[in-house]
Structures are given as C-alpha cells and as structure tokens.
Amino acid sequence: MNFIVFAILALLAITAVAIAKLRELWAVIMFTGIYSFLSASWMIILDAPDVAFTEAAVGAGISTVLMLSTMALTGKAEEIPRKKSLVPLFVVIVTGATLVYGTLDMPHFGSPDAPVQVYPDPSFVKRSEADMHGLPNVVTALLASYRGYDTLGETTVVLTAGIAVLLILRRNDEKDEPTQLAGNKTP
Amino acid sequence: MSAFPIIRIITKLLIPYILLFAFYVQFHGDYGPGGGFQAGVIFASALILYGLVFGLEAIQRVAPPIVIEKCMALGVLVYAGTGILTMALGGRFLDYNVLEHHVLPQWHIPSGQHLGIFLVEMGVGITVTAVMTMIFYAFAGRKQTQ
Amino acid sequence: MTFESIAGLYNYWVVIFLMMTGFYIVLARKNLIKSVIGLNIFQTSVFLLYITMGKVEHGTAPIVPPAIAEQQSHASHGVGENAHAAIEHADEAHEVVHEVAHEVALTVADHGGELAHASTEIIYSNPLPSVLMLTAIVVGIATTALALALVVRIREDYGTVDEELILELDRGE
Known part of the structure; x- marks a missing residue:
C-alpha cells in the first residue's frame, strides 16, 4: 500500500472544496494550478507519466496564465453575494449518490481481469x-x-x-x- | 517587470533549459515519456514565460505572430502530408511501413514505423506550440476596456 | 460493505467527489470565469477516472526498457518487411547488433542474468487510457482558451461577467 497516495488524494479533495468555497478569483486560479499539480502527481503513481507531464505543463502552466490574463481583462469582479440556494447542493448530492451506487459493480482498482x-x-x-x-x-x-x-x-x-x-x-x-x-x- | 531584477535573471537562466527540455521530450518521445503534445506545450510555456517577464513586444520580436500563425497550419500539414506520402508510396493513409526505404539508421530511426512516428510527432509539436503561443498573444495583446 | 470493496473502489469515489465539486461550481457560482474553472475541475476528474482504470496492480509505466525492446526488434527483424529493405540495411543492422550485444552484455552483467526472464515478467499498465487522455488534455486547454476568449468578449460587450446581470441586460432592463 502506498500511503503517499492517500495524502495526495486528501489534498486533492481539500483543494477542490477550497476552489468551490473561495470567492476571490485570484486565489481560486492559484488553487486551480495546485489542483492540476496534485492530479499530475496522482497520474505518476498510476503509471501514466506521459499524461502527468502534459497535465503539469498544461494545467499548472498555460491554463493558469490564460485564466490570469482573462482576469486582467475582465477585472477582479467580486461575486455579488446572493441568497444561498440549496438546489445546486441537492442536485450534486443526488447525482453523486447515483454515481457511487453505480460504482459498486465496477471492477476493483488495479484488477488485471x-x-x-x-x-x-x-x-x-x-x-x-x-x-x-x-x-x-x-x-x-x-x-x-x-x-x-x-x-x-x-x-x-x-x-x-x-x-x-x-x-x-x-x-x-x-x-x-x-x-x-x-x-x-x-x- | 524591470523592477524585479531577480525574476529577470532567473528567467534568463531558465529559458534555455526549458527549450532544451522541450526538444528532448520531442525527439526522445519514442524512447521515454514524451511526444509532440508534451513538447509543444513545454516549448510554448517557455515562450510564454519570456513574454510574461519581458513584455509582448520582446517575445513578438523572437517569434513574430505572422510566423507563428503559419506554423499553426504547418504542423497539421506535416501530419497529413505524412499520410499523403505513404499513400503516394503505395501504402494506405498513415501506413508507415512503406517508408522503409527512407529510414536513417545513423539518426536512430531504424524502421519505417520510427520514421513515420517521428514525422507525425513533429507535426503535432509544431501545431501545439504555435496554437498555445498564438492564444497567449491573443489574450495578452487585448487591451482592457471599461 | 467489506474492507476489500472499499480498498477496491476508493479511486472511483475520489473521482466522483472531484467531479461533483466541479459540477457544484458550475451550478452554484454565477461568475463566468468561475464556471469555466468548474468545468476544468470536472474535466480533470474525467482524466483521472480513465487513468485509474488503466492501472494494473504491480504494473509499471507502459515503456519497455530499451535493451529489451532492441532484443525483441532483432528477434522479429525482417518478419513483416520486404527482403529488399533487409538487404539494404544488412550493414547497419550488423553494426547495431554489435552495439546492442555490447549493451545487453553490460546489462546482463549488472542484473546477474535476470534480463531474459524480465522481458516476459514485467507487467505493464494499460497504455490506451493514457493515449486517450493525453490528447484530451491538450484539446481541453484549447477549448478552455476558446471559452475564456468568449468570456472576454462578453465582458467587453456587457460590462460584466455575472450570469444573472447578463440575463437582465438581455431582457432589456
């Protein structure tokens, strides 16, 4: 068992939630770069160095630059605070639960057959x-x-x-x- | 960026190595991890880094938009041209085995498949580099409007 | 729910969690740039889903060690080729064989003769998902750039990147 994997996965999940929670665009873009790097690390562990390469260069490099230049062009408009709606959360939880139910029949991770x-x-x-x-x-x-x-x-x-x-x-x-x-x- | 000497000097030091690495990834892609897509992205990120630190005019002197624009199409042309070449030599589209007569063993291209993959990856590399650089130019060249 | 099935399915659950986070950002956030970021996260989670499916237990990256690959190439040399090419390259092949023999001899000396077994025993992960996702990533950044370009144009024409304000402007308020 490779315990580094679990550290990376935990960090991935935390980063994703941070991106969803944060409102300041600058911080969100930086976290997106971190997210890309973390997923590239996981891809290395999953024996896909070619993909990890590309993800690190694209996700953490070019994508971040493009988002930052878009932000520079559109202005750092803060999100307008609105009444919080629970509908998106509900939709997401239902969809997620359905997908998790679907995985129960999936072949196990790493199984050769x-x-x-x-x-x-x-x-x-x-x-x-x-x-x-x-x-x-x-x-x-x-x-x-x-x-x-x-x-x-x-x-x-x-x-x-x-x-x-x-x-x-x-x-x-x-x-x-x-x-x-x-x-x-x-x- | 002229106010940050450390950034300028470190960038100057780094860029040759990034470019060299991109070439390594491109031409060594059939022996280790790598290939046209990765090399193109890494090469473009070196150009973009130069553009970010030294300004759009500086990078457009090194890689003029008019050339990059042509390169966008050139890469796809190289790729499809390889396919046409194999057809002209009597094979099917992108059937590299018919390139067997044109291999260059002294350049570590010992078979038709190697040569075909080399050409195709080259085409991919050129297109990806050019498109990424051009997208950066398009974003960086746009003025903020209020 | 046994421990075994948790250990066998956790990768899918992580991917689903990331996917749903991306989905939530797209649904709940009204800033267009934030929506593009949400789509990016969703996209990366799909890449991860494919890559996890390609992994084989105790496998390694699908890159055959060059010494072994050269051996195989000489074992199968001339099988699918025409004789003309084979004759043409006889000289170079001779040279290459010498070089390889030297290299292999060195490697064999290093590994104590285990090389011959190694070529059949190495387990490789599946290269197919890697290939699919490799191209998808680069196409993904190109389409993301397109989306961001549209966001820039929207901001220039409407003066905002907020979805609801844009809808209000469209209704002519």
Missing part, C-alpha cells in the same frame, strides 16, 4: 513488440501509429480552437469600427 485490460487481446503492449521494431514507449506508438487517424483529428481540433480564439479576440487596429457580435446591444 477488468474489461479494460482484457479487451484488446493481444494487448497493444504485445502487439507493439512485433510491429514497432523496438520502439520502447508504447504510448507514443499507440498515439502516432495505431491511433494515427484519431491524433490527426485531435491536432486539427487544436488548430480549429486556436483559429476560433484568434477570430474572437484579434482586433483590427487599422479600422476603428469595432467588430460587432450578433445580439450585441450595449455600445
């Missing part, structure tokens, strides 16, 4: 031994070769999202007329 481990038989690790001519990282082989079409699609999605951000945010400095969004009412 879970459907996930059994289905592609021979597994990709075995297949890559024969197909890949000594490429050690199975994740890379799977990403770029076995699932090459999928990755091409994902890359295109990243490109499309980038183009969309540029279309929304880029301003033509030469022309003074502001770009109008549909349904824009205030000048």
